[in-house]
Amino acid sequence: MEKIVFVGAGSMAEAVISGICKQGTINPSHIYVMNRADESRLQLLKSTYGISLVSADKSELTSADLIVMATKPKDVYTVMEQISPFINEHAAILSVLAGISIATIESGLGKHAIARSMPNTSAAIGKSATGVAFNCSVTSEVKQEILTLLSSIGIVAEVEEDDLHAVTALSGSGPAYIYYLAEALETAAMHAGIDQPTARNLIIQTIEGAASMLRQTNEEPAALRENVTSPGGTTEAGLRALTAGGFHEAVFSCIQHAEKRSRELGSDTFKESPSSS
Numbered sequence: 684m685e686k687i688v689f690v691g692a693g694s695m696a697e698a699v700i701s702g703i704c705k706q707g708t709i710n711p712s713h714i715y716v717m718n719r720a721d722e723s724r725l726q727l728l729k730s731t732y733g734i735s736l737v738s739a740d741k742s743e744l745t746s747a748d749l750i751v752m753a754t755k756p757k758d759v760y761t762v763m764e765q766i767s768p769f770i771n772e773h774a775a776i777l778s779v780l781a782g783i784s785i786a787t788i789e790s791g792l793g794k795h796a797i798a799r800s801m802p803n804t805s806a807a808i809g810k811s812a813t814g815v816a817f818n819c820s821v822t823s824e825v826k827q828e829i830l831t832l833l834s835s836i837g838i839v840a841e842v843e844e845d846d847l848h849a850v851t852a853l854s855g856s857g858p859a860y861i862y863y864l865a866e867a868l869e870t871a872a873m874h875a876g877i878d879q880p881t882a883r884n885l886i887i888q889t890i891e892g893a894a895s896m897l898r899q900t901n902e903e904p905a906a907l908r909e910n911v912t913s914p915g916g917t918t919e920a921g922l923r924a925l926t927a928g929g930f931h932e933a934v935f936s937c938i939q940h941a942e943k944r945s946r947e948l949g950s951d952t953f954k955e956s957p958s959s960s
């Protein structure tokens with residue numbers, strides 16, 4: 684992929700751009716970005732990453748090999764109307780939009796090689812957990828190029844397109860659940876008398892250590908949990924409180940609601956009534 688254009692310059696576009704630039708996958712000067720109105724945001728991305736801006740005549744869209752769709756889902760219909768006259772038929776499309784189907788993108792932009800992906804914001808440090816599905820116009824060469832690009836921002840799992848709703852609920856939104864947990868742990872730790880910087884440091888290391896144990900030992904999460912849980916000890920007391928507080932039900936419901944919302948984002952009802960978002 685020689686030339687990449689990001690349509691949308693928000694937090695997800697920046698996470699992916701940052702990851703790609705850090706890995707050196709693509710020369711930053713071959714990465715172009717455009718948004719709706721926020722000029723200062725474009726200048727910030729340009730100066731931070733050494734990338735280029737799409738010019739007023741949008742000629743970079745016409746010569747792009749890959750166009751990354753990175754606006755909010757509710758804006759995609761307007762965006763597709765605006766950019767489709769400029770896109771050449773050989774350009775591949777990579778979407779990071781939650782809920783928006785490949786069929787919707789095909790209907791807005793025509794027949795292109797399309798990859799629908801769901802990264803997460805840890806892309807910024809090369810640690811995304813990304814799901815991706817391809818349409819049948821994607822050749823094996825283009826597929827390999829897109830997988831290489833996505834691998835430069837973390838791990839990639841190719842999934843059935845319909846499963847991307849669940850992937851969105853799990854790993855797309857997932858960092859927010861972990862941050863929410865970190866917030867709750869920190870509040871509780873401070874209430875128990877630990878100062879904030881110490882609590883923060885202990886929490887970060889605990890999350891990192893547990894994640895590394897899961898990856899490196901290959902043990903079941905339940906087995907690792909049991910290793911921590913001494914009979915009659917502190918962990919057992921803590922876990923009992925979590926269970927009594929409906930921990931399992933809350934997590935189950937969290938994923939169900941997020942998955943349902945992903946489906947709604949892509950539905951026609953949403954298209955007709957963007958204000959419902």
Ligand SMILES: NC(=O)C1=CN([C@@H]2O[C@H](COP(=O)(O)OP(=O)(O)OC[C@H]3O[C@@H](n4cnc5c(N)ncnc54)[C@H](OP(=O)(O)O)[C@@H]3O)[C@@H](O)[C@H]2O)C=CC1
Nearest residue numbers: 691692693694695718719720721753754755756758780781
């Ligand atoms: N944030 C996350 O953790 C994740 C987000 N996603 C997906 O990424 C997408 C972007 O999310 P996020 O980065 O958080 O959103 P942001 O609101 O941060 O960014 C949206 C961007 O789209 C631009 N935009 C809006 N309309 C147009 C237009 N007509 N033409 C060009 N650009 C336009 C905005 O420009 P302007 O500011 O000028 O209006 C802005 O740069 C969403 O679809 C989301 O589902 C996927 C995985 C994780």
Ligand SMILES: O=C(O)[C@@H]1CCC=N1
Nearest residue numbers: 781851854855856857
């Ligand atoms: O909250 C959202 O809709 C987006 C998609 C996944 C993460 N953020």
